[in-house]
Amino acid sequence: MNKNQDKNQENVTRLLDNEPVGKTVQVVRVMGDGAFRQRLLEMGFVRGAKVTVLKNAPLKDPVEYMIMGSHISLRHSEAAQIEVTDQDAEFCDMEDAFNGIVETEVAGVDPMADNVLRVVLIGNPNCGKTSLFNNVTGAKEKVGNYGGVTVDSKEGWFSIGGRKVQLVDLPGTYSLTEYSPEEMYVRTYIRDNHPDAILNIVDAGNLERNLYLTTQIMDMNIPLVVALNMWDELEKSGDKLDIEMMSRLLGARMVPLTAYNGHGVKEVLQATMDAIDESEQETLHHNVNYGTLIEDSLKELGDMCPELDRYTVLKVIENDQHAIQLLDGKDNADEVKQTAAEMRQRIERDYNDDIVSIITDLKYGFVRGALAEALTPNPERTVGETKPGYSMDRLLTNRWLALPILLVLMWLMFEATFTLGAYPQEWIESGIGWIGEWIGKAMPDGILRDLIVDGIIGGVGGVLVFLPQILILFFFISLLEDSGYMARAAFIVDRVMHRVGLHGKSFIPYLIGFGCGVPAIMATRTLENRRDRIVTILTVPFMSCSARLPAYLLLVAAFFTANQGLILMSIYLIGILVAALTAIVLSKTILKHDKTQFVMELPPYRKPTARNATIHMWSKGKQYLQKMGTIILAASIIVWALGYFPRHEGQTPQEQVENSYMGKMGKAIEPIVEPLGFNWQMGVSVLTGAAAKEIVVSTMGVLYTGEADATEESTSLKEKLQTATKPDGEHVFNPIIAYSFMLFILLYFPCIAALAAIKREAGWKWVAFEVVYTTGVAWLVSFIFYQIAIRL
Amino acid sequence: MDTLTIIQTIVVLGIVAVALVYVLRRVIKTTRGHGDCGCGHGKDCHCKDKKKW
Numbered sequence: 001m002n003k004n005q006d007k008n009q010e011n012v013t014r015l016l017d018n019e020p021v022g023k024t025v026q027v028v029r030v031m032g033d034g035a036f037r038q039r040l041l042e043m044g045f046v047r048g049a050k051v052t053v054l055k056n057a058p059l060k061d062p063v064e065y066m067i068m069g070s071h072i073s074l075r076h077s078e079a080a081q082i083e084v085t086d087q088d089a090e091f092c093d094m095e096d097a098f099n100g101i102v103e104t105e106v107a108g109v110d111p112m113a114d115n116v117l118r119v120v121l122i123g124n125p126n127c128g129k130t131s132l133f134n135n136v137t138g139a140k141e142k143v144g145n146y147g148g149v150t151v152d153s154k155e156g157w158f159s160i161g162g163r164k165v166q167l168v169d170l171p172g173t174y175s176l177t178e179y180s181p182e183e184m185y186v187r188t189y190i191r192d193n194h195p196d197a198i199l200n201i202v203d204a205g206n207l208e209r210n211l212y213l214t215t216q217i218m219d220m221n222i223p224l225v226v227a228l229n230m231w232d233e234l235e236k237s238g239d240k241l242d243i244e245m246m247s248r249l250l251g252a253r254m255v256p257l258t259a260y261n262g263h264g265v266k267e268v269l270q271a272t273m274d275a276i277d278e279s280e281q282e283t284l285h286h287n288v289n290y291g292t293l294i295e296d297s298l299k300e301l302g303d304m305c306p307e308l309d310r311y312t313v314l315k316v317i318e319n320d321q322h323a324i325q326l327l328d329g330k331d332n333a334d335e336v337k338q339t340a341a342e343m344r345q346r347i348e349r350d351y352n353d354d355i356v357s358i359i360t361d362l363k364y365g366f367v368r369g370a371l372a373e374a375l376t377p378n379p380e381r382t383v384g385e386t387k388p389g390y391s392m393d394r395l396l397t398n399r400w401l402a403l404p405i406l407l408v409l410m411w412l413m414f415e416a417t418f419t420l421g422a423y424p425q426e427w428i429e430s431g432i433g434w435i436g437e438w439i440g441k442a443m444p445d446g447i448l449r450d451l452i453v454d455g456i457i458g459g460v461g462g463v464l465v466f467l468p469q470i471l472i473l474f475f476f477i478s479l480l481e482d483s484g485y486m487a488r489a490a491f492i493v494d495r496v497m498h499r500v501g502l503h504g505k506s507f508i509p510y511l512i513g514f515g516c517g518v519p520a521i522m523a524t525r526t527l528e529n530r531r532d533r534i535v536t537i538l539t540v541p542f543m544s545c546s547a548r549l550p551a552y553l554l555l556v557a558a559f560f561t562a563n564q565g566l567i568l569m570s571i572y573l574i575g576i577l578v579a580a581l582t583a584i585v586l587s588k589t590i591l592k593h594d595k596t597q598f599v600m601e602l603p604p605y606r607k608p609t610a611r612n613a614t615i616h617m618w619s620k621g622k623q624y625l626q627k628m629g630t631i632i633l634a635a636s637i638i639v640w641a642l643g644y645f646p647r648h649e650g651q652t653p654q655e656q657v658e659n660s661y662m663g664k665m666g667k668a669i670e671p672i673v674e675p676l677g678f679n680w681q682m683g684v685s686v687l688t689g690a691a692a693k694e695i696v697v698s699t700m701g702v703l704y705t706g707e708a709d710a711t712e713e714s715t716s717l718k719e720k721l722q723t724a725t726k727p728d729g730e731h732v733f734n735p736i737i738a739y740s741f742m743l744f745i746l747l748y749f750p751c752i753a754a755l756a757a758i759k760r761e762a763g764w765k766w767v768a769f770e771v772v773y774t775t776g777v778a779w780l781v782s783f784i785f786y787q788i789a790i791r792l
Numbered sequence: 793m794d795t796l797t798i799i800q801t802i803v804v805l806g807i808v809a810v811a812l813v814y815v816l817r818r819v820i821k822t823t824r825g826h827g828d829c830g831c832g833h834g835k836d837c838h839c840k841d842k843k844k845w
Contacts, residue, residue, distance in 0.1 A: 448800040451807065631818060634811035641808040691815060752819055 016051065016065075017080035024052040025084040027067075029357070032081050035179035039599050040082065041360040042175040044068040044209050049364075050087055055393075058402040059495040064393075064602060068208040071390060071602040073491050075498065078599070098369025099289035099362075101249065104310060106221045108281045109196075117165040118193065119272055122186060122217060123201035124210050125172030126603050128229040130154070131259040132201060133169040136269065140615050141169065153189060160269050168195070174209075176216045176311075178322045181525055187322075190220065196276045197223040199268065204234040204241070204256070205604075207375065208367055214250065215363040219311035221285045223275040224252040227268045231256035233604075237388060238378030246374040251286025260609060288366040290314075290359070293350055297343040304336050316340045317347070318355050389604025396485065402492045409485075413476040414572070415565030418553070421469035428468070429716050432461035451640060455702055459636025460628050462701025462717045463694045466550040470624050471617045473546060477515065478616040482608035486511055491602060498598075500580040501587030506536040510579070513543030514572075515620070517754035521761055531591045535583050537762050538770055541750040542579035544572050546620070547693035551745045554697055558718040559738040567739075575746050578777060627692060635695045639688055640702045657703065676744060676782040677737040677790070679726065686744060692751050740786040747778035 013028050027049045030040045044067045045051070054064040054071065062075040121129045130141050137156025154169040170189060171182040178184055190198070198217055202210035207228075217224055226247075228234070234241065247254045253271040257264035287310055289295060294317075302313045305327065315323035317340050324340075327333040344355050351358045396405055436457045443449040480486055490497075490507040497507060506527065513520035520540045527533045544552075552571055556564050642662035648655075657663050665687075666680030673683040681703045689696035697717075704720040724732040733741075749755070749771045759767045793801075 444796075446797060446800050447804050451804050631815065634814045634818075637808055637811040638815060641804075641811075691819065 013083045013085050015080050016053075016074075016082040016084045017063075017076050019053045019084065021053050021055055024050055024087045026050055026087050028083040028085050030082050036078070036599075037081070038177055038179045038356060039174070040078075041357065042177070042212065043072060043599060043601070044070065044212075044364070045082055046357070046361050046364045051082075051084065055397065056399070057397065057491055057494060058399050059492075061495045061498070062491065062598075062600075064397070064491065069206050070209055071604075073494065073598075073600045073602055075494070075598065098365050098372075099291050100369075101251065101286045101366075102289045102295060103251075103284045104221055104287055106279075106283050106285050108283070109279055117163060117276065118168065118195045119165055119197045119199050119276075120168045120170055120190065120193075120195040121199050121201060122170055122190075122213070123172060123229075124174055124203065124206075124213060126601070127172065127201050127203045127210060128257075128259040129169055129172060129201045132199075132227065132229070132257070132265065132268075133167060134615075135259055135262050135265055137167055140619050153185075158269065160273055163273070165269075165273075167199075168193075173213065175213060178315075178320050181527075184322065190222070195222060196279070197225060197272050199272055200224060200226045200252075201229050201257075201259075202226055204228040204231050205237060205239075207241070207371060208364075211250075211367045211370070212360075212363055214252075215288050215366055216311065218250065218252070218285070218287055219309070219314060221287075221309055221311075223279045223283075224250075225268065225272045225275050226250065226252050226254045227257040227259075227264070228254055229257045229259050231264065232258045233389070238380065240376040242374040242376075246370060249286070249370045249373065251284070260612075288363055290362050293347060294359075294362070297347065301336065301340060301343065304332060304339065305330065314359070317343055318359060319344060389606065390602075392605050393488070393602075397488055397491060402488075406489055406492055409480070410572075411565055411569055413473065413480075414568045416476065417469050417473045418556070418564045418568065421466075421472050421553075422557075424468035425465050428465045432457060432465065433716065436461070447644075450644065451637065455637050455640030455644075456633065458701040458704075458717075459639065459698035460633050460701075462554075463550050463632055463698045464628055465716075466553050466697075467621060467624055469553055470546055470549060471621050473549065474515065474620040475613055475617050478613040479608045481511075482606065482612055484603045484605045487600065487602050490600060494598070494600075496580070500583045502532070502535065502539075502580075502583045506532065506539075509536050509540050510543050510576075513540045513545060515546055517541050517543075517545050517750050518757045521754060521757040524761065531587075534762055534766060535586050535591050537758055538586065538766065538773070539579040539582050541754055541770070541774060542575045542582065542747065544575045544746050545693065545750075545754075547751065548696075548745055550694055550697045552742050554700075554718060554721070555733075555738040555742055558721050559733060559735045571742050571746055574743065574781075578747060578781070582773075582777070627694060631692050632694050632698050635688060635691050636698045636702055639684075639695075639699045643703055662703070672779075675787070676779065677740045677786040678744075679732055681732075682741055686748060689745070690749070690752060692753070693745070696745055736786060736789040740782045740789070743785055744778045744782040747774060747781055749774045749778075 014025075016025065016027075019025055027045050027047060029047060030037050030045050049067055052066040054066055056063050057073070060076075062073045063079060065072050065074060065079075121133055123129050133139060133154060133156060134141055136158045139154065139156045141154050153171075156167050156169070158165055158167055168189075170186045173180075173183045173186050176183055176187045178187075198220070200214050200217055202214065214224075214226060228241070228243070243254050243256070253275055255264060255268045255271045257268050259265070290298070297317060298310060298313055301317065302308070302310065305313065305316075308316070308326065312323050312326060316327065316336070319340075324337060327336055330336070347358060348355055353361075395401060398405075436453050439457070440449065440453050443452070480489075493507070506524070509520045509523040511520075512523050517540055520543065521537050524533045524536045524540070527536060552568055556567050560567050639662065642665070643657050643660045645661060646659075648659060651659065658667070662684055663680065666684040669683045669687070670680040673680075673686075681700065684703070685696045685699040688699045700721070701717050704717060704724060721733050722731075726732055750758075755767050755770065758770055
């Protein structure tokens, strides 16, 4: 390789950042160090790899590149870290680094030694692990056509041949290094749980990049099965893979799979069981042959610490700190560390490169060599030509059309949520109204009737009517996620994210935050830098979660007759804007840090399946109904009781509520909320929303239903809000007050579950900060809006 | 107060007490990190301190 490197010196090298759109070049080296460099190497930016510049994002940054058939988004500043040369320059071909395999004898094990058969799913992000997991175990875990959906392990069970097997879905990872939390998580999980087999899911259409991870798993000497997912796409692309030959080279069973429709699932599971059965005997495992120097070093160091597997020994040579820590406590730890350091220096001297690049190059060299033997690419495809599945990018990430399309899609989503949801909402509303009326007539006057009609039906019913809208919103989100558009949205807005000091990866937690803040806060685990994580965690609650949606739907429907979709969208956009401003302030003050780089893969577009969208809707609907029957029901009863007691003879319902415990509480906080245009009922509603945001509406349902005359014909909450008046006869609500109230609901402190998640991920200090900050911002924004709007 | 009103009051106060206990338990469980956090995973919810990063 050093000869090849000498040749490089003769070629003129340039920076990838300066290459024009449409140009294909070869990578010479990646500069810098640390996690970002490692990530680039893992994603295929290794010596000799061909990169094509595809397009600039609409805001000029980032840039879309194609490497090894994958589409990768890099910012200009990051592309400037990659040295390239002409693609036809005399250059080291990575196939030169193909040394074949070495075999390692592995003693037989009893798979039932720990009384459970355990298989783990490992693969690159977005390669279909969770689709397979759901298919096999019957689970309904979230899937999406972008990386980083799974952030912790999910366990499920399946039966095969009368045996029960535990299947564990692990987060997607490009590699098993120590550089990012998800990689460490997968690595530690395997080390601590000793799976009986590893089921490595690879994207059959992108084998070169996916098999890089496989080469690392091979070194762990655990029974391995490789599932070639999206096999249908490989066939469609015209490429031909000799599965038998590839299996022989990797020393692992390879099985074609199309996880989304279940084709090949049975065969994959059977192959896994066969691999487990085989492991009971002594077996020969295949490992990448790294050449004489490294192989000799591996053998020598392996002999010094026989309890470590080949993978860990190699990591010790690579100076991986977590692997080196495993040596602590051993008698010869210092000697092993010293020997490893000497070996590393010798290897680096001989290859004239750093150890991480050398090993990555050799692994990719192995993959390239193996694919040269077993894969016949479609001869009609030329270098730089994109694979099928990316044609829609011509329109959706078009320089001029991308941003308008993004806005139109968002508007469509909110408009459809409103208009389509209005019909079933009316039916549910009349159903609830009818039940309330019937019970009201059937039961004698008294406290129990008041509890059922005003407390339970008024509170729970007020929230239940928004179920159709929730389902429709999640249906649209599911379509956008499954199609692959979400990653494009991140690509389009990345420059803005960068400007406000946010990591591009923060986009995924933000996206999840529109559904629920809790998993969104968990999803920040994909961020490497703790400061990035804290900034994202603190700003995620500004992404309006679906629990706040009922309050917006109620108020928009009641007080805005035109442009309802736009008004709803404006609320979401204000949330995004406040998150951005907060991120700017935090990342320039208390959480100041260097900007972290960001590499993102743009997946091919895929047709969303009705099954997936239905599962997504169903799980959200179920969750919503579960909340109705538990926390919202309980909270409605408590709110009702606080608004009902103490009882005073001879008072009107209005006076009764005002003199109740709830009324007294509300009156106490009224001076704080009055400058925002709110009355005490609204103040109390936002307070009770601490338990769950839907309770804002259920509280209003209870408080305003309580005002109604018992003999009056039951009307919907919407109508009650429209007609509610103050003692002076003035309407309680008008469009300005309604919008000010929506702003407050959007921005004030998150629910207890989200605060608990913040505590777990960031600590109590940040919980306290979040409560004070968000509520302060909410008050200020509502105050400014209300005070300006009433004067206009 | 007639008997019916007394019975109704006792029933309602019982329901309110159960609701109060439920909400408090739920809040305590959630903040301790071992309850259903509302993420929709029920018993398998993310709050369960399964594996730290």
